[in-house]
Amino acid sequence: MKKTKLGExxxxxxxxxxxxxxxxxxxxxxxxxEERLKDKLSVGSIQSALKRMExxxxxxxMFGDATKKRGGKRKRIYSTTSHAHKVLAEMKDIRAGLWExxxxxxxxxx
Amino acid sequence: xxxxLTNNSELSTMCHPPQWPVKILRFFVKKEYLEEIEGDxxxxxxxxxxxxxxxKAKRIYTWEMVKLLRPSLVKNLSAIQHINQYAMFNNYxxxxxxxxxxxxxxxxxxxxxxxxxxxxCILLYAFAQYTxxxxxxxxxxxxxxxxxxxxNRDGTEQQYGITPRPLGEMLKEDFAQVKxxxxxxxxxxxxxxxxxxxxxxxxxxxxxxxxxxxxxxxWGTSGSLQDxxxxxLSEEMSIKYFGDENPIGQNIQLNFEKERTKVFKVTGVxxxxxxxxxxxxxxxxxxxxxxxxxxxxxxxxWTEPVNATFIQVGQPSDIVAIAxxxxxxxxxxxxxxxxxxxxxxxxxxxxxxxxQHAENMKEDITGSSASDYKSIIFLSVISxxxxxxxxxxxxxxxxxxxxxxxxxIGVRKSIGASRKTVIVQFxxxxxxxxxxxxxMGVLLGRFVIIPWFEQMNYFSTEFTFNDRTxxxxxxxxxxxxxxxxGIYPAFYISRFQVVNILKGSxxxxxxxxxxxxxxxxxxxxxxxxxxxxxMFTQNSAYMVKRPWGYNKAEAIYxxxxxxxxxxxxxxxxxxxxxxxxxxxxxxxxxxxNTTAVVHLPEREYEVDQLSVDAHYFETLGIELAAGRIxxxxxxxxxxxxxxxxxLVKNLSxxxxxxEQPIGQQVEIDSIRFEVVGVVKDFHSSNFFKPIRPxxxxxxxxxxxxxxxxxxxxxxxxxxxxxxxxxxxxxxPQIPFQGSLQEDVWGDYYSQMSTHGKFWRGIALIxxxxxxxxxxxxxxxxxxxxxxxxxxxxxxxxxxxxxALNVTKQYWILFIAAxxxxxxxxxxxxxxxxxxxxxxxxxxDYSGTIIAVALLIVVVLTxxxxxxxxxxxxNPVEGLKME
Numbered sequence: 007m008k009k010t011k012l013g014e015x016x017x018x019x020x021x022x023x024x025x026x027x028x029x030x031x032x033x034x035x036x037x038x039x040e041e042r043l044k045d046k047l048s049v050g051s052i053q054s055a056l057k058r059m060e061x062x063x064x065x066x067x068m069f070g071d072a073t074k075k076r077g078g079k080r081k082r083i084y085s086t087t088s089h090a091h092k093v094l095a096e097m098k099d100i101r102a103g104l105w106e107x108x109x110x111x112x113x114x115x116x
Numbered sequence: 117x118x119x120x121l122t123n124n125s126e127l128s129t130m131c132h133p134p135q136w137p138v139k140i141l142r143f144f145v146k147k148e149y150l151e152e153i154e155g156d157x158x159x160x161x162x163x164x165x166x167x168x169x170x171x172k173a174k175r176i177y178t179w180e181m182v183k184l185l186r187p188s189l190v191k192n193l194s195a196i197q198h199i200n201q202y203a204m205f206n207n208y209x210x211x212x213x214x215x216x217x218x219x220x221x222x223x224x225x226x227x228x229x230x231x232x233x234x235x236x237c238i239l240l241y242a243f244a245q246y247t248x249x250x251x252x253x254x255x256x257x258x259x260x261x262x263x264x265x266x267x268n269r270d271g272t273e274q275q276y277g278i279t280p281r282p283l284g285e286m287l288k289e290d291f292a293q294v295k296x297x298x299x300x301x302x303x304x305x306x307x308x309x310x311x312x313x314x315x316x317x318x319x320x321x322x323x324x325x326x327x328x329x330x331x332x333x334x335w336g337t338s339g340s341l342q343d344x345x346x347x348x349l350s351e352e353m354s355i356k357y358f359g360d361e362n363p364i365g366q367n368i369q370l371n372f373e374k375e376r377t378k379v380f381k382v383t384g385v386x387x388x389x390x391x392x393x394x395x396x397x398x399x400x401x402x403x404x405x406x407x408x409x410x411x412x413x414x415x416x417x418w419t420e421p422v423n424a425t426f427i428q429v430g431q432p433s434d435i436v437a438i439a440x441x442x443x444x445x446x447x448x449x450x451x452x453x454x455x456x457x458x459x460x461x462x463x464x465x466x467x468x469x470x471x472q473h474a475e476n477m478k479e480d481i482t483g484s485s486a487s488d489y490k491s492i493i494f495l496s497v498i499s500x501x502x503x504x505x506x507x508x509x510x511x512x513x514x515x516x517x518x519x520x521x522x523x524x525i526g527v528r529k530s531i532g533a534s535r536k537t538v539i540v541q542f543x544x545x546x547x548x549x550x551x552x553x554x555x556m557g558v559l560l561g562r563f564v565i566i567p568w569f570e571q572m573n574y575f576s577t578e579f580t581f582n583d584r585t586x587x588x589x590x591x592x593x594x595x596x597x598x599x600x601x602g603i604y605p606a607f608y609i610s611r612f613q614v615v616n617i618l619k620g621s622x623x624x625x626x627x628x629x630x631x632x633x634x635x636x637x638x639x640x641x642x643x644x645x646x647x648x649x650x651m652f653t654q655n656s657a658y659m660v661k662r663p664w665g666y667n668k669a670e671a672i673y674x675x676x677x678x679x680x681x682x683x684x685x686x687x688x689x690x691x692x693x694x695x696x697x698x699x700x701x702x703x704x705x706x707x708x709n710t711t712a713v714v715h716l717p718e719r720e721y722e723v724d725q726l727s728v729d730a731h732y733f734e735t736l737g738i739e740l741a742a743g744r745i746x747x748x749x750x751x752x753x754x755x756x757x758x759x760x761x762x763l764v765k766n767l768s769x770x771x772x773x774x775e776q777p778i779g780q781q782v783e784i785d786s787i788r789f790e791v792v793g794v795v796k797d798f799h800s801s802n803f804f805k806p807i808r809p810x811x812x813x814x815x816x817x818x819x820x821x822x823x824x825x826x827x828x829x830x831x832x833x834x835x836x837x838x839x840x841x842x843x844x845x846x847x848p849q850i851p852f853q854g855s856l857q858e859d860v861w862g863d864y865y866s867q868m869s870t871h872g873k874f875w876r877g878i879a880l881i882x883x884x885x886x887x888x889x890x891x892x893x894x895x896x897x898x899x900x901x902x903x904x905x906x907x908x909x910x911x912x913x914x915x916x917x918x919a920l921n922v923t924k925q926y927w928i929l930f931i932a933a934x935x936x937x938x939x940x941x942x943x944x945x946x947x948x949x950x951x952x953x954x955x956x957x958x959x960d961y962s963g964t965i966i967a968v969a970l971l972i973v974v975v976l977t978x979x980x981x982x983x984x985x986x987x988x989x990n991p992v993e994g995l996k997m998e
Contacts (some may be wrong), residue, residue, distance in 0.1 A: 015187065030154075031152075032152060032153070032155075032156035033156050033159045034649035036156075036160075040144070048180055048183040048184075048294055048457060049153070049156055049157060049180050049183070050184040050185075050186055050189065051159065052184040053149070053153055053156075054186050054188040054189055055187050057149065057189065058188060066252055068407070069152075072155070072584065073159075075158070075159050075162050076156075076158050076159045077155065077158040079154055079155030079158065080151060080152070080153050080155065081152070081155060081156075082152040101260070
């Protein structure tokens with residue numbers, strides 16, 4: 007777990023990329039996340055999360071096609087690496103374990 | 117054709133993101149991310165255009181752009197700017213400081229010179245700010261207007277600051293745009309508070325005064341002006357009558373006439389007025405008090421003026437509509453008054469620029485800033501001169517001393533510095549030096565030059581560092597000075613080839629023609645400023661002695677309230693053996709006069725008019741040029757006038773027959789007069805004002821307001837004291853008002869000597885700068901040739917030889933500078949004196965000669981100091997030095 011520091015927001019972005027598959031480029035990721043979080047996100051926050059995770063090796067990317075709407079600029083399609091999958095699975099297990107170990111009482115109160 | 121059209125329409129429907137955020141984005145975002153992010157941004161933008169308006173989309177785009185500027189996405193900016201330059205500049209800075217320390221003399225000359233120039237620039241700034249600030253403290257300055265009119269009195273249209281009495285109230289009633297109105301009527305009264313009595317100027321005004329003008333109160337309320345029994349004081353008057361205490365509620369008695377008095381309650385004291393203002397007040401009371409003070413003061417009389425009428429409109433454009441409909445009032449006015457005083461138009465002068473226009477306005481209550489604008493021109497020229505002197509010093513020293521730094525430049529260049537970097541190095545060194553000079557200059561300006569100037573002129577510029585424009589100005593000075601003084605040396609020095617420098621084959625600085633040109637130019641400037649100092653000093657001395665055209669020395673005058681007082685005082689003074697003659701008059705030279713319109717065939721001519729008695733000419737020593745004075749019988753010469761030579765000169769150019777003025781007939785106020793005498797011209801105003809055409813009429817006895825007397829020579833002071841004493845005995849309730857005629861222009865003489873003082877100060881700095889520059893230049897020259905001189909001395913050269921050698925290259929410069937400088941100074945100063953003074957001394961060559969002589973002395977002293985140093989030095993030391 008040591009080298010796989012993943013922030014909460016980063017994790018969300020990573021999951022979105024994984025979910026979107028071939029459509030995972032900046033605008034689409036933003037749209038998807040905004041819908042799910044019911045909140046406005048800035049391009050800057052998404053982009054910096056993407057770039058950080060690419061540096062950490064969670065994501066790879068390649069240029070996609072250009073559209074007129076984008077002023078002739080190409081998209082960059084992101085895809086998750088196997089390392090990312092491993093980390094995401096690990097995180098999920100840790101969380102599930104913690105949920106499991108939570109006493110019933112505490113659950114009721116929450 | 118068709119396809120082109122559709123293309124066009126398609127293009128126009130396509131919206132683009134705002135230009136400048138895109139540019140910022142392209143500049144800041146990392147290259148490898150740019151295409152993706154710009155594409156994303158554009159896609160979102162197009163979505164937003166579809167959802168919201170274009171404007172909102174653009175706004176969102178801009179905001180998103182700002183949020184994109186975060187460290188992970190932005191280029192490494194320091195990498196583009198090459199951060200390692202920091203070390204380079206650090207090195208430059210160090211080198212400049214070391215350079216300054218190593219050559220204390222040169223540094224002193226440079227920094228002192230520049231700081232003196234900057235100090236004068238700061239004085240210029242302070243004074244210009246002071247002038248431009250005049251009246252700008254009034255919050256309503258843009259919507260308050262002074263009603264004025266134009267009238268044609270002697271062939272030219274002339275503006276008057278007074279207005280017919282009923283105009284103000286009528287304007288307020290007739291125009292919805294006129295929101296507020298206030299009239300101001302100034303009068304002189306006797307103010308009595310406990311046992312103190314003084315003559316003071318009071319102002320009757322309307323309650324709106326404080327709403328229109330921004331004169332905040334220290335104590336009391338401005339609304340109290342509405343109360344007919346209240347009086348509002350200026351701070352100065354409050355201190356004069358009540359000291360530092362709060363006088364609210366205290367009583368002050370005003371004696372309007374001898375028997376007519378009224379007690380007022382102080383309800384307000386104004387805060388100290390800002391220094392730069394064109395008008396103010398001492399005592400303010402409600403306008404209706406005029407009815408009490410002067411029962412026959414008719415508010416509805418179109419033939420009589422009030423000192424000023426101000427109106428306030430809703431917005432500046434309203435005044436156009438009002439001005440367009442003033443014809444009606446012009447008709448009323450011109451029907452009411454005699455033809456003489458017919459006016460041609462009413463004009464509204466905005467308060468904001470009133471001080472600039474007041475110079476050409478007659479009978480206005482406001483002061484003019486015209487002479488201040490003149491001074492700004494002078495100060496600008498002086499600042500420029502000083503700046504040039506200081507910069508030339510710097511350039512000369514930089515060029516000559518660069519010889520010592522050739523090796524440094526050679527090394528820098530050979531390890532990779534381009535010419536550009538060397539230029540940048542020299543300029544940045546310059547900025548360091550100029551920065552020191554700026555700090556010193558600001559201190560010098562703030563604590564020496566400005567106080568000196570203020571003290572000389574008895575005012576305060578209210579200079580403050582809390583002023584954003586000042587800092588911009590200082591920054592501009594810093595950059596300008598640094599570049600102006602540094603650009604030539606930087607280019608010159610960086611020019612040389614490395615190989616030649618290191619080989620030592622560069623001959624440098626000693627024979628630079630530019631250095632010589634600059635030195636010559638400096639000496640010319642010094643010569644001009646020196647001449648101006650001498651000439652202004654000469655002029656001041658001359659002006660003090662300049663004859664006034666009448667005999668001031670033995671004349672004494674006193675103001676009297678009425679004929680009775682005149683008779684009583686006259687009767688007592690006639691007993692005094694020292695009194696040679698006594699005269700009564702309605703007006704008095706330098707104190708009061710009136711204007712009249714003289715009707716000539718087909719022409720009107722405006723003149724000053726003094727109503728006097730027959731003894732007046734003898735008493736004041738006015739000399740007769742032709743004809744006779746009034747005869748001394750009572751009511752003798754009611755239809756006679758005496759004119760001055762100036763009037764005769766003017767009229768003889770216009771009308772035939774006036775070469776023989778005696779016996780000419782003129783008409784004034786529908787009465788025929790005959791010219792019986794001509795007097796020589798004299799100055800009834802100070803020398804800053806031109807002589808005006810003047811007539812004397814016989815005054816009615818009941819109009820006597822002045823008593824003048826001539827004392828026997830040497831007894832003036834004694835007689836004056838006696839006059840005061842007699843007055844105090846007769847009228848203990850009315851303060852004495854009068855003086856020796858010598859003293860009527862009390863501050864005039866000090867003003868004159870101020871001009872001389874100012875120019876002497878400036879010339880001192882200028883000559884100091886020029887001689888320092890010369891000294892510095894010679895020092896460098898001499899130290900570069902120490903070995904040469906030592907060898908010469910060893911070989912037996914005497915002081916004379918050395919002196920010739922040291923100064924050889926300068927003689928031609930000195931002579932050239934003086935030969936060019938002297939005539940320029942003479943012509944320039946002649947022009948300046950004509951521009952600055954209405955009357956000045958007859959200009960001769962003596963001023964220029966004295967200035968040149970002084971300059972030669974200074975130059976010789978500088979040179980001989982240098983020669984002395986060389987001839988005293990030990991040749992052994994000079995040769996040993998390595």
